Amino acid sequence: MAxxxxxxxxxxxxERRAFKQTVYAVRDDHVAQDIVQDSMLKLAEKxxxxxxxxxxxxxxxxxxxxxxxxxxxxxxxxxxTTLLSSFSGNAGEEEHDPxxxxxxxxxxxxxxxxxxxxxxxxxxxxxIKKLPSRQREAFILRYWEEMDVAETxxxxxxxxxxxxxxxxxxxxxxxxxxxxxxxxxxGILTRE
Amino acid sequence: MKKHQxxxxxxxxxxxxxxxxxDAQLEQDQDTAKNIVSLLNHHAQxxxxxxxxxxxxxxxxxxxxxxxxxxxxxxxxxxxxxGLFDYVDHHRAAMSSGLxxxxxxxxxxVLQPFNHNNTKNSDAFLLGSELPPxxxxxxxxxxxxxxGF
Numbered sequence: 653m654a655x656x657x658x659x660x661x662x663x664x665x666x667e668r669r670a671f672k673q674t675v676y677a678v679r680d681d682h683v684a685q686d687i688v689q690d691s692m693l694k695l696a697e698k699x700x701x702x703x704x705x706x707x708x709x710x711x712x713x714x715x716x717x718x719x720x721x722x723x724x725x726x727x728x729x730x731x732x733t734t735l736l737s738s739f740s741g742n743a744g745e746e747e748h749d750p751x752x753x754x755x756x757x758x759x760x761x762x763x764x765x766x767x768x769x770x771x772x773x774x775x776x777x778x779x780i781k782k783l784p785s786r787q788r789e790a791f792i793l794r795y796w797e798e799m800d801v802a803e804t805x806x807x808x809x810x811x812x813x814x815x816x817x818x819x820x821x822x823x824x825x826x827x828x829x830x831x832x833x834x835x836x837x838x839g840i841l842t843r844e
Numbered sequence: 845m846k847k848h849q850x851x852x853x854x855x856x857x858x859x860x861x862x863x864x865x866x867d868a869q870l871e872q873d874q875d876t877a878k879n880i881v882s883l884l885n886h887h888a889q890x891x892x893x894x895x896x897x898x899x900x901x902x903x904x905x906x907x908x909x910x911x912x913x914x915x916x917x918x919x920x921x922x923x924x925x926x927g928l929f930d931y932v933d934h935h936r937a938a939m940s941s942g943l944x945x946x947x948x949x950x951x952x953x954v955l956q957p958f959n960h961n962n963t964k965n966s967d968a969f970l971l972g973s974e975l976p977p978x979x980x981x982x983x984x985x986x987x988x989x990x991x992g993f
Contacts, residue, residue, distance in 0.1 A: 660907045667899045672888045690904035696910035773887050776880055795877040823873045826880055
């Protein structure tokens with residue numbers, strides 16, 4: 653059984669990555685915070701008797717499932733909202749404006765001043781958010797969490813072949829997105 | 845015979861070239877992924893102060909929960925209630941159908957006394973009970989009574 657200190661160390665080690673990974677999946681910082689907190693709590697409460705070596709896979713699985721739960725709830729909420737809004741007719745001020753969600757380039761950022769690294773980061777983050785969810789999951793687990801193919805397959809609940817395919821497609825999509833901005837795929841930090 | 849051997853060799857060579865190119869592709873993919881991940885890691889370590897403090901708080905809550913779990917593993921009413929809510933949360937569809945069915949049953953039970961079939965019983969009860977003497981003196985009542993039975 654893992655000690656409280658071991659749990660604390662483990663969470664400290666993974667929390668920031670988990671937060672960013674969740675932000676890429678749900679595209680909302682506050683929701684991502686909630687999901688990470690829920691996942692931490694579930695790990696602490698339900699798997700207190702597990703060894704610390706089992707925590708990385710367990711935590712990733714909990715994080716993935718909590719994120720999926722969020723999407724399921726969101727889907728049901730959206731369904732009800734759509735149904736109710738069709739009854740209420742003109743929603744007035746509450747009406748959703750699609751322009752609100754369009755990504756707008758930050759005008760205050762001056763490309764001459766901004767570091768090339770952060771520019772690249774913006775491109776990568778956008779590309780990761782655009783990836784299909786399974787490809788993003790596979791990429792994050794396999795490369796960011798450094799799990800092997802079998803572990804990734806176990807967390808994702810699919811075959812090892814699917815993991816390889818998802819990973820390959822994700823890397824190619826990211827490389828393509830970088831290429832579109834004049835960045836080479838292998839040496840990301842150097843402009844072509 | 846020699847031609848046959850040459851074909852075999854060609855097939856072997858082309859398979860080898862295919863494997864080499866696939867290995868090179870895999871290696872290139874891994875290099876790309878490694879570079880992207882190094883940037884992602886760098887970025888994840890530079891969160892803003894608010895995000896860091898929120899994560900710290902979340903970690904503290906989890907650690908406290910772990911501590912509480914380790915100290916009192918026997919019977920925990922809060923955990924039981926929480927578990928119940930978790931169960932309900934995860935089986936929302938089944939719970940909703942169950943509740944709807946329960947409400948339907950209750951509605952049937954409540955409406956049962958007002959059912960139309962009870963009219964005869966209530967008439968019999970009224971007729972069986974003691975009547976005031978004026979009722980027997982009324983001719984119309986006797987006629988109605990004979991017609992009714």
